Structures are given as structure tokens and as C-alpha cells.
Amino acid sequence: MTGSSHQDLLQQGTDFFASEFGIQPAGLWSAPGRVNIIGEHTDYNDGFAFPIAIDKRTVVAARCRTDRTLRVASSAYPGVVETSLDGLDPGSLTGWSAYPLGVVWALAQAAPAAAFTGVDLALSSDVPAGAGLSSSAAVECSVALALNELWNLGLGRPELARIGQLAENVVVGAPTGIMDQSASLLGKPDHGILLDCRTLQTESVALGFRDAGLGLLVIDTRTSHSHADGGYASRRRSCEQGARVLGVKALRDLDGIDLPRAAKLLDQQTFRRVRHIVTENQRVLDTVAALRTAGPSATGPFLSASHVSMRDDFEISTPELDLAVSSAQDLGALGARMTGGGFGGAAIALVRDGDADTVAAGIAREFFRAGFTAPHIFPVSASAGARREQWPSS
Incomplete structure (x- = not known):
């Protein structure tokens, strides 16, 4: 995100808060969307993922109240949603407001002794929704960081990532892992985040994209998806079933040598789901090793192999995503794959700077x-994670 466009987004956040609530915010916080370079659906299998925070962000303007009222507004939706801290219940939160209010609920579970006050929140964003870039985690992490500071909770970033995941799992009803929130909170410019989803340990890995050109x-195929629908949940159930039959805690505990046994014990569909996770975990580690030893150009084949696995074994691609990937490859991309939970959304392509426009x-x-809706195509770069943007003195 260029400096001017970022400043425009911050100004939009301030102005939107003032227009909705008739007062200036106490401060502004922001969190980025993410692109997962590789490691899809591995997070809830205790595996590895390698996302980046991107240079598109959600800004929350916030101010504490003197009562117990919660008010949230979004520039993407009309009206203000109002509720109370005392009546906050996961079953009563629906629609877009479930994301920010779900974070409030999850914070209350994590810090039950804290002296919470009501708060006004206003959200503005340039993270495309429904594109597989985790606009939801950008909302959750910006709100979590803001309230952690406004309420003086003292929670660390790994805990805030778990707060965001809890909100999405319990309140929104999407059975996602912790990768998205970790990327949004822990990102660094021109670095990827190697995330061990079992231990939640992270390692910042230099990408070297800029120096390599x-x-x-x-x-963005503009085919929208929803993580709360049945497709994502059914993939997770298949993975859990495979782990049970194979006698392991999670598919993280398997590697390629276990696949022949898995083929004998599992039905064909469950075996394909398991094979994707096992091979995808290895591709994550191979991608990071390639970055460190051979440079970023060497990662392309792993991206392309990942797409084949998601298309054929995990069956979460779409005709639009497949066309985006194959077209990018034919036009000179070093590698390409769908990214995100699947069933729509976006693909990514690793390209030479001089080839990007072509x-x-x-x-x-x-x-x-092909008669498809025109895609929205744009460059992204690895960016900084969630941060406080402004905290005026008055």
C-alpha cells in the first residue's frame, strides 16, 4: 500500500467514526489481510503454513464509553449494530458484526476479571472481502489489538491470534485454524511467516522478492466463498476421520512413508484428503528450504504442485481458479496456485516484475x-502486521 493510499484509509476511518458517532475516535488501529504463499488447510491439522501479511488493511477507529454499550459500524454495510456487554452471547451475534463483537466476547473469555467498558468501533477496509485474503482476520486482529490497548489487558500477540480464532470458530461458526490471525498480527515487510500450527511457534523468513525482481x-476471481459453509467443514471432518483411522493425533504426525498404509485403510476420498495434507506440509518445508538455499525463483514449482493437490486431492478449486492458475503459468509465471480456503476467492502467481502487466x-x-466475470488482478507485497496507527492526546 502506498503511503498516500494508506493515509487516505486512515482519514476515511477517522471521518467515518465521526459521522457515525458524532465524536472523534480515541485512536486508530489497523491489521492486514494475508496471502498464504503455501500451506493450505494444514493449520487445523497441526501442520505448517507459510503466509505473508499483505499491504491491504482494515482500520478500526475506536473509543471507550462510560457505560456498557457496544456499538459497531462498518463502511461496507449500512447502519450501526448496538448491543450490551452484559447481553453478549455467541448465539445472538450474526452477520458482519459477529466478527468484531465475537472478538469482544472472546476477550471476555480470556480475561474474565478485567473491568470492561462499552466501546464504539468503526471499521474501514481495502482488503477485498470473499477473495481468500482473510478480510475476516484483518477485522478480528485490528479490533483485538485496539481493545487490548484500550482496556489495558496486556495480552501478547500469540494470545490475540487465539482470540481471533476463537471468535471465528465459536461466534461466526467457521472451523478455521489459526494461520490467518497469526499472519495478520506477526507479519514483517518482505518476510514470510513459517508457522508451526501445533506449537504456534513462528519464524520470520526473508523472501528476497524485491532483490530478485x-x-x-x-x-481475485470475484467468485465469493464462505468459510462457514459445508465445504470447509466437510474437509476438516475428513481430515479428522483420517487421523482417527490411522491412529495419530493429527495428520501432522504422518509423512510420505505413511501414505501406502493410508491408501489401504481409508476410502478413496478420505485418502485423497489425507494425501493433500501430508504432501502440502512437506511443500511448505521445501519452499522455505528453497528460499534459503536457492532463492525465491526456486519456489515456483512448489506453488504449482500445491494447486494440483488442492484441485485433485482436496477438491476445493473452481473453474475460475484453475483458469487463473493455468493462464498465469502459460504466460510466464514461475508458479501459481489458488490461495485461501477454496470454493472461490483468489489465486496467486509468482511473476517477474517485468512480466506482471503482461x-x-x-x-x-x-x-x-471463457465467459467468466472479469477478475480483479493486483500486486501485493509482504507487509507489517497489526499496529496502532494513531492515538491522539485528546
Whole structure:
């Protein structure tokens, strides 16, 4: 995100808060969306993932109240949702407000002795919703960071990531892992985050894209998805069933040598689901090793292999995503894959800087020929994680 556009987003957040609540916010906080370079659906299997925080962010303008009232507004939706800290119940929170209010509920579970007050929250964002870039985690993490500071809770970033995941799992009803929130809170410029989803240990790994003249293109297919629908949940159930039959705590505990046994014990569909997770975990580690030894250009084949696995074994791709990936590859991308939970959303392509415009134009042309909705194609770069933007003195 350029400095001017970021400042525009911050100003939009301030102005939106003032227009909705008739007062200036006490401060502004922001959190980025994320692109997962590789490691899809591995997080809830205790595996490995390698996301980046991106240069598109959600800004929350916030101010504490003197009563117990909670008010939330979003520039993407009309009206203000109002409730009370005393009546906050996961079953009563629906729609877009379940994300920020779910974080309030989850914070109350994590710090039950804290002296919470009511709060006004106003959300503005340039993270595309429904594109697989985790606009939901950007909301959760910006709100969690803001309230952690406003309420003086003293929670660390790993705990705030768990807060965001709890909100999404229990309140929103999406059975996601912790990768998205970890990326949004822990990102660094031109670095990926190697996340061990079992131990929650993270390691910042230099990408070296800038020095190598490489960049990432996001191809938002504009086919929306919802993590709370049955497709995501059914994949998770298949993984859990495979782990039970194979006698392990999670699919993280398997590697390639276990796949022949898995093929004998599991039905074909469950075996394919298991095979994706086992091979995807290895691809994450191979991608990080390639970055460290051979440079970023060497990661392309792992991205492309990941897409084949998601398309054929996990079966979460779509015709639009497949076309985005194949077109990017044909046009010179070093590697490409769908990213995010699947069933729509976005693909990413690793491209040389000089090829980016040609690749983008070619993909758009192929979508037109196929009769698909025109994709939204834009570059992203690895960015900083959630942060306080402004805390005025008055």
C-alpha cells in the first residue's frame, strides 16, 4: 500500500467514526489481510503454513464509553449494530458484526476479571472481502489489538491470534485454524511467516522478492466463498476421520512413508484428503528450504504442485481458479496456485516484475474468452502486521 493510499484509509476511518458517532475516535488501529504463499488447510491439522501479511488493511477507529454499550459500524454495510456487554452471547451475534463483537466476547473469555467498558468501533477496509485474503482476520486482529490497548489487558500477540480464532470458530461458526490471525498480527515487510500450527511457534523468513525482481499477483476471481459453509467443514471432518483411522493425533504426525498404509485403510476420498495434507506440509518445508538455499525463483514449482493437490486431492478449486492458475503459468509465471480456503476467492502467481502487466492482461483476456466475470488482478507485497496507527492526546 502506498503511503498516500494508506493515509487516505486512515482519514476515511477517522471521518467515518465521526459521522457515525458524532465524536472523534480515541485512536486508530489497523491489521492486514494475508496471502498464504503455501500451506493450505494444514493449520487445523497441526501442520505448517507459510503466509505473508499483505499491504491491504482494515482500520478500526475506536473509543471507550462510560457505560456498557457496544456499538459497531462498518463502511461496507449500512447502519450501526448496538448491543450490551452484559447481553453478549455467541448465539445472538450474526452477520458482519459477529466478527468484531465475537472478538469482544472472546476477550471476555480470556480475561474474565478485567473491568470492561462499552466501546464504539468503526471499521474501514481495502482488503477485498470473499477473495481468500482473510478480510475476516484483518477485522478480528485490528479490533483485538485496539481493545487490548484500550482496556489495558496486556495480552501478547500469540494470545490475540487465539482470540481471533476463537471468535471465528465459536461466534461466526467457521472451523478455521489459526494461520490467518497469526499472519495478520506477526507479519514483517518482505518476510514470510513459517508457522508451526501445533506449537504456534513462528519464524520470520526473508523472501528476497524485491532483490530478485519478483512479485506476487493476486487474481481475485470475484467468485465469493464462505468459510462457514459445508465445504470447509466437510474437509476438516475428513481430515479428522483420517487421523482417527490411522491412529495419530493429527495428520501432522504422518509423512510420505505413511501414505501406502493410508491408501489401504481409508476410502478413496478420505485418502485423497489425507494425501493433500501430508504432501502440502512437506511443500511448505521445501519452499522455505528453497528460499534459503536457492532463492525465491526456486519456489515456483512448489506453488504449482500445491494447486494440483488442492484441485485433485482436496477438491476445493473452481473453474475460475484453475483458469487463473493455468493462464498465469502459460504466460510466464514461475508458479501459481489458488490461495485461501477454496470454493472461490483468489489465486496467486509468482511473476517477474517485468512480466506482471503482461500476465495480468493475459489472464483477463482468458477470463473474457471463457465467459467468466472479469477478475480483479493486483500486486501485493509482504507487509507489517497489526499496529496502532494513531492515538491522539485528546
